[in-house]
Amino acid sequence: MQPKLLLLEEEMIIRILDEAYQLLLKPGIKVNNEEARDLLALAGAKVDSETNIVQIPEQIVHKALESTPREFHLYDYEGNPTVRYGGDAVHFDPGSSGITMLNPETLEHDTTETPHLIKLLKVAEQLPQYDAQSTAVVCHDVPQTIQDSYRLYLSLIYSRKPIVTGAFTNKTVTEMIDMLAILAGGHAASREKPRAIFDVCPAPPLIWSNFGAGNLIALARAGVPAEIVSVPLSGAAAPVTMLGTVTQHAAECLAGITIHQLAHAGSPIVWGGAAAIFDMRKGATPMGAVETAMLDCSYAQVAKYIGMPTHTYLGATDSKLVDAQAGLESGISAMIGALSGINMISGSGMLDFLSCHSAEKLVIDAEGISMAKRMLGGVQLHTETLATGFYDHNINFKGGDFLKQKITMQLFRKEQHLPSDVIDRASMRDWKKAGSLDTFERAKVMVTNLLASYKRPEIDPAKLTALHVFMLDLARKAGVESLPLIEDFQPA
Amino acid sequence: MSEELYKEMAQSIIDGDSDIAIELAKKSIELKMHPLETITKGFVIGVNYIGDQFGAGEAFLPELVMAGEAMKAAVAVLEPELLKLGEAREMMGKVVLATVEGDIHEIGKTLVGTMLSASGFEVVDLGVDQPADKIIGKALEINADIIGMSALLTTTMVRQREVIEELDKEGLRPRIKVMVGGAPITRDWVTKIKADGYSEDAIGAVKIAKELVGKADQ
Numbered sequence: 001m002q003p004k005l006l007l008l009e010e011e012m013i014i015r016i017l018d019e020a021y022q023l024l025l026k027p028g029i030k031v032n033n034e035e036a037r038d039l040l041a042l043a044g045a046k047v048d049s050e051t052n053i054v055q056i057p058e059q060i061v062h063k064a065l066e067s068t069p070r071e072f073h074l075y076d077y078e079g080n081p082t083v084r085y086g087g088d089a090v091h092f093d094p095g096s097s098g099i100t101m102l103n104p105e106t107l108e109h110d111t112t113e114t115p116h117l118i119k120l121l122k123v124a125e126q127l128p129q130y131d132a133q134s135t136a137v138v139c140h141d142v143p144q145t146i147q148d149s150y151r152l153y154l155s156l157i158y159s160r161k162p163i164v165t166g167a168f169t170n171k172t173v174t175e176m177i178d179m180l181a182i183l184a185g186g187h188a189a190s191r192e193k194p195r196a197i198f199d200v201c202p203a204p205p206l207i208w209s210n211f212g213a214g215n216l217i218a219l220a221r222a223g224v225p226a227e228i229v230s231v232p233l234s235g236a237a238a239p240v241t242m243l244g245t246v247t248q249h250a251a252e253c254l255a256g257i258t259i260h261q262l263a264h265a266g267s268p269i270v271w272g273g274a275a276a277i278f279d280m281r282k283g284a285t286p287m288g289a290v291e292t293a294m295l296d297c298s299y300a301q302v303a304k305y306i307g308m309p310t311h312t313y314l315g316a317t318d319s320k321l322v323d324a325q326a327g328l329e330s331g332i333s334a335m336i337g338a339l340s341g342i343n344m345i346s347g348s349g350m351l352d353f354l355s356c357h358s359a360e361k362l363v364i365d366a367e368g369i370s371m372a373k374r375m376l377g378g379v380q381l382h383t384e385t386l387a388t389g390f391y392d393h394n395i396n397f398k399g400g401d402f403l404k405q406k407i408t409m410q411l412f413r414k415e416q417h418l419p420s421d422v423i424d425r426a427s428m429r430d431w432k433k434a435g436s437l438d439t440f441e442r443a444k445v446m447v448t449n450l451l452a453s454y455k456r457p458e459i460d461p462a463k464l465t466a467l468h469v470f471m472l473d474l475a476r477k478a479g480v481e482s483l484p485l486i487e488d489f490q491p492a
Numbered sequence: 493m494s495e496e497l498y499k500e501m502a503q504s505i506i507d508g509d510s511d512i513a514i515e516l517a518k519k520s521i522e523l524k525m526h527p528l529e530t531i532t533k534g535f536v537i538g539v540n541y542i543g544d545q546f547g548a549g550e551a552f553l554p555e556l557v558m559a560g561e562a563m564k565a566a567v568a569v570l571e572p573e574l575l576k577l578g579e580a581r582e583m584m585g586k587v588v589l590a591t592v593e594g595d596i597h598e599i600g601k602t603l604v605g606t607m608l609s610a611s612g613f614e615v616v617d618l619g620v621d622q623p624a625d626k627i628i629g630k631a632l633e634i635n636a637d638i639i640g641m642s643a644l645l646t647t648t649m650v651r652q653r654e655v656i657e658e659l660d661k662e663g664l665r666p667r668i669k670v671m672v673g674g675a676p677i678t679r680d681w682v683t684k685i686k687a688d689g690y691s692e693d694a695i696g697a698v699k700i701a702k703e704l705v706g707k708a709d710q
Contacts, residue, residue, distance in 0.1 A: 398619075400602035404561055409508050409554040418552065427675055430692060 002088055003378050005339035007298050013305045016243065020250035024056040029206050029255040033213035039262040054255075061254050064261035070307045072225060072268040074132065074162035075193040077183070077457060083131050083162045085197075085225070085270055085309035088341030090376060092334070092369045093132040093164045094124050095316055095350035096199065098357035101137060104444050107321060109356045112137035114484040116357070117151060120349065121158040122454040123359045123447055129366040129373070132162040134346060137357050143478040146471075148172045149179060150483070152196070153471045156183050157464065157489055160457040164227070164346060166199035170214035173198065175474060177222045182466050183459070191223035197270065197344075199229045202252040204237035213259055220263035227270040227311050227344070228256045233285055234295065236278035242291065246298045249275055253303075270343070271303035272311025274354070285353055287316040288329025293336040300340045309343050315365055316347035316354055322361045322440045326351060330361070331368035338372035360443035363450070367423050374417040382411055422446055456488060465491055494525055498534040501566070505538025508558025510565040517569035527570040527577070535566045539610050543695045553603070556694065560606035567610075584612040585637035585705035588630045590622035592651035597644035600673060603694040604640060611698045612710075613638075624655045631668055637705050640697070643674040652677075653685040660686075669704040673697060 008016075031037050031047075031054045041047045043063075046055040071086025083091050100109035101116040110116070120136040135151035142150045148168040155163045156179065167173035176198075177190070184190035200215045202208050208216075219226040230252040232238030238245040253271050260269050275295040276285040286292060296312040303310045314337035319325035330348070337345040348365035349357050383389055395401050402408050422442050424431060431437075437445070468491035475483050497520065504512040513535065520530040542559040545551035589605050591598045598620045605617045616634060618627065631639050639659075643649040652672045659665050669688040672681075682690045689700040702708050 398602060399597065399599040400557070403554055403557040403599070403603070404606075406508070406558065409558045412552065412554050421549070427692070429678055 001378050002341065002376055003339060004088070004341060005297055005336060006301060007294060008301045010305070012243070013302055016247045016250055016302055017306070019247045020254055021058045021061065023206065023248065023251040024058070024061065024255060026055070027206065028053040028055040029208060029251070030054075031208045031213055031255075031259070032210045033208065033217070034210075035217055036208060036213035036259045036263075039217075039259060043258075043262055056255060056258060060262075061258050064258040064265075065254075065306060065308075067261050067265035068257060068308065069266065069268045071309065072194070074197060074225070075195055076162060077160035077195070077459065079193050081193075083344070085268070085311075085343045087343075088304075089343050090338050090341060090345065090373070091131040091343060092315065092345045092348055093130055093134045094120060094136050094362055095313070095347040095354055095357065096134040096136055096164060096166065098137040098350060098355055099140075100352075100356040102322065102351060102356055102358035102360070104358075104360055104440075104447070109320070109352065111140050112357070113141040114139045114154065114486065117154050118158060118486065119359050119447075119451065120357055120362065121155060123362050123450050124349075125159050125161065125457075126450050126454060127363065127366045129369040130161070130348070130362075132164050132344065133159045135163065135165040136349065139484070141484050142475065143480055145169075145478045146172070146474050149175050149474055150471065152176050152179055153467060154486075156180075156467060157459070157486075158456060160459075163196040164199065164344065165196050166229075167215055168211075170211055170218065173215050173218045174222075177218070177224050179467060179470060180224065182470060183463055185463075187222065194223075194225050194268070197225040197227050199227050199272070200256070201229045201231060202256055204230070204232045204252070205248055206251060206255075208252075208255060208259065212256075216256055216260045216269075217263040220260045220267040220269070223264070223267050225268040225270065226260060227272045228253050229311070229313070230256075230273040230275065232273075232275050232295075233278040234276070234291070235280065236283075238275075242295055242298060245275060245295055246302060249273055249295075249299045250302050253299075253308075257308075268309075270311045271299070271308035272344070273299060274313035275299060284318065286318050287313060287347065287350070287354055288318045288325070288333060290332065290336075293333040296342065297336055297340040300342045304341070310341070311344040311346065312337055312340075312342045313347045313354070314342075314345050315368065316350040317361075318351070318353055320352050320356070322351070322358055322364065322443065326361060327364065327368075327439065330365050331371065334365065334368045335372045335375060338369075338376050359447045360440055363420070363443045363446045364422055364439060367419050370417045370419065380414070382414065383407070420446065494523075497523075497525070498530075498537070501530065501534030502538035502541065505535050505559045505562045505566070506541055508555055508562050510558075510562045513562040513566040514569055517566040521569070521573055527573040530570060531567060535563055539563050543607070543698070546693075547695055557603060557606055560603075560610040563610035564606070582612070583614055584608075584702060584707055584710070586614045586616075586634050587638045587640055587701065588616050588618065588627060588634065588636045589640045590618040590627045590642075591620040592641050592643045592648050592655070593621055593623045594651065595643050595645055595648035596620045597674075598642065600644075600675075600694070601640070601642035604642070604673065604691075604697045607694040607698050608640075608701055611702070613701060624651070624658045627655055628658060628662070628664070632664075636668060638669045638671055638701055640671040640673070640701075642672070643676070646676045649674060649676050649681065652687065656685055656687060671697065671700055671704065
């Protein structure tokens with residue numbers, strides 16, 4: 001039995017969906033992409049060509065939901081299905097699109113460049129808690145017009161895991177789809193075994209921008225998975241109530257799915273988001289707030305009710321340092337996400353409202369994820385009798401008796417998560433002997449070790465060269481003659 | 493042939509599988525392999541491996557204990573053969589182990605006992621809540637080289653000093669060496685009560701015990 005957190009009664013889910021459908025008609029959805037409006041109009045929606053507001057009748061949405069896959073996988077470089085979108089599968093990936101990274105020595109938030117992303121990729125690659133990579137930070141040392149494709153390029157070189165990514169324009173999404181096809185061995189192969197999923201954001205309240213809707217259409221036609229990241233902010237860009245926010249979230253997702261399925265029925269798409277409350281003192285969007293996690297748990301329940309795969313943004317903190325606040329917000333919210341059975345939970349490693357990344361935080365968060373996954377594993381029955389079978393003739397009524405049982409050796413790894421050195425369970429004496437390090441200092445040691453033990457995956461050199469040539473061409477079109485030099489990658 | 497068997501023996505210890513260790517020990521007797529070599533070239537390799545792995549954080553307590561138990565089981569099969577040959581496995585030394593009076597915690601002490609046995613010490617484990625006279629009496633009875641005392645509580649660790657003072661009064665040191673252990677034990681405490689050695693875990697205890705009997709290189 002997978003333990004589950006449920007915040008909504010079925011009756012309430014039905015009400016949420018009912019009102020979401022009402023929102024699709026009144027006030028309707030503002031669709032700022034001509035092709036999307038045309039698709040909707042063709043299907044029977046009423047389009048106001050002056051305001052770009054579209055009224056989407058329920059039956060068009062139903063049809064779209066019918067053609068949407070209930071389940072699909074992401075594949076690693078070797079073609080193994082390592083991420084399952086659907087049901088109550090739970091995966092974690094590092095947060096994406098940070099613009100700074102915590103410098104572990106100065107504690108400044110440095111503007112991110114190529115080496116920062118490479119460092120994060122190397123660390124996340126070796127932590128099994130992360131089933132997927134993300135294009136974690138923007139590299140500011142390349143021209144803005146290629147920053148999204150360049151992130152994917154680096155991820156494809158340094159990782160064999162599936163990748164959660166996203167494009168910044170309608171032009172680059174196509175380029176990035178082409179990059180994935182190079183590694184997969186063609187567009188058909190890329191469609192059959194997708195390596196990456198693209199986050200696509202509506203704008204709250206109830207807007208699908210030209211760029212967002214354009215991305216949905218391009219991804220649907222390419223058969224590359226899309227992940228709706230709807231970002232309602234309770235009290236500012238969405239109703240102040242949780243139920244109101246979840247309802248608006250549902251309306252934005254339903255509209256997105258409809259546009260997507262109208263562009264190409266059957267392409268994979270995910271009900272996701274980065275919902276948050278709006279902090280009324282600072283005007284901020286706290287990702288570590290418990291209400292943020294509650295919104296996510298709630299919208300995931302709505303998604304599951306209609307059989308959609310799920311995504312959310314949890315496991316992050318608003319703290320500026322990897323400190324106690326970071327630990328508690330990240331750990332608690334990761335646990336809530338896992339117990340909500342959300343298929344992909346993005347956000348680990350991130351500080352400061354998803355703007356700053358930290359490799360040290362990634363290794364600490366990995367332990368929070370392990371705790372959450374252990375929780376999901378539940379309390380299992382491993383033996384015929386619960387206890388009586390343990391008390392055999394060797395029992396001497398001594399404390400160590402059970403350490404001497406074969407079954408202890410067989411089962412302790414199943415029953416207990418064995419944490420990394422980031423978690424301190426040493427005696428005071430041993431802890432002092434090891435340098436009296438706090439969590440952050442221990443994480444720094446682990447990051448250093450992971451960077452030292454990292455090995456770049458073996459990727460077909462012909463594909464790597466083709467990828468590099470493709471990226472170099474994009475760079476030249478963007479006005480630069482070369483890409484930043486990468487220490488351990490010298491393409492032919 | 494014997495090389496292959498040695499490897500299997502080491503593996504049986506690493507797997508903590510007493511049944512296979514016993515089976516292999518019996519097989520070595522049938523094959524007329526020298527029992528001492530069987531121990532040192534076969535089984536001991538496995539114990540050392542697990543000890544190293546434990547030290548490196550790669551192996552865990554159940555594996556360490558099971559390896560120790562498998563080692564004891566194999567040696568129990570081979571010891572009569574050694575006696576028949578008129579040889580004995582060179583005994584590292586004799587150890588009396590106890591948790592001090594007023595203290596009933598013994599998981600760590602029992603682990604130390606298992607690892608010392610597996611490493612060639614003869615161990616008499618008196619158990620928990622043992623007064624000084626009982627510990628010293630047993631040490632004299634078996635002509636022990638080492639007394640090992642554990643205490644988990646700061647309130648009971650003072651009993652370790654009482655035993656040492658008693659030994660000094662009787663003039664039994666340095667003939668009998670004293671090792672102490674337990675969660676609250678620090679190097680300062682060891683110096684203060686003039687114990688001969690202490691360790692923070694069972695693997696370290698084996699090393700210290702070997703040093704105390706002048707066999708650090710074995």
